[in-house]
Structure formats: structure tokens, C-alpha cells
Amino acid sequence: MKKGIHPELKPTTFVCGCGNTFTLLSTKGGTVYLETCNQCHPFYTGKLKLKPAFLVLQAQMEGKEEK
Template sequence: MKPDIHPEYQVVTVTCACGASFQTRSTKGIDQVDICSECHPFYTGRQKLVDTAGRVERFRRKYAKSKKGKKAETPEASADN
């Protein structure tokens, strides 16, 4: 490595918005993050469920008419064979 061209790699303290802090190594002096493993829902087990039920119901209502028409035709076609 060439001397005096690389930034200094040092131990820094990373502070989260929730108040948790931990030490790591970085070229940046001080680091602040918005979310960490102490407050992230995936790691804490307090996950919010996304409201997909409303989207699924809306999809079913939207395509219910075309689906009913196909179901009515399908049994008749299979009965003829």
C-alpha cells in the first residue's frame, strides 16, 4: 500500500436513534443510524403484519365475475367428454 493515501481505520461507536450503541471499525469517526438490531422489528419479534387481506379481497371482488363465468363453462365442457 502507498503511504498516506488511505484513511485511518479506527474503532468507532455507532449510536442508534433508540439509544443503543455498539462499537465497530470504520474510517468514519462518529456514526449514527436510524435503526439497529435492538429496535428492528425482525430481530425483536414485534413485526407489524402488512394488511394484505384488504388487497386480496379487493382482487377477488374485481375478478369474481370473470372467474364465475369460466367456472360455469368448465363443468359443462368436461361433462361432454
């Protein structure tokens, strides 16, 4: 690899809404918050769950329609 052209990789902690955390190398660094991960995503679990973020968005949309 050429020196000086690739971004620096830093340890980045990813935190899911279900409580799962994992650390990977990323150019971002710090902490990244996720809505879903492999332990809670319906595709991997086979169960359909409504996320709190979806419920909040749905409530906001319903409130706008009433006005």
C-alpha cells in the same frame, strides 16, 4: 497485505435511535447515528414499531399534499 494501499481503520461509535451504542472499527471515525439496530429492528424483535423519523416524514408528506 500490501502496505500503504489500505485505508486506516479508526474506532467509530454507532448510536441508534433506541439508545443502543456500540463501537466498531471503520474508516469513517467519530460518531455515526443510526435509525435502527439489531435491538430495535422489527425483523429481530418480531414487533412492528413506527419510528419517529417515519412519523415526521409522513407528516411532511401530508402537509405537501394539502397545499
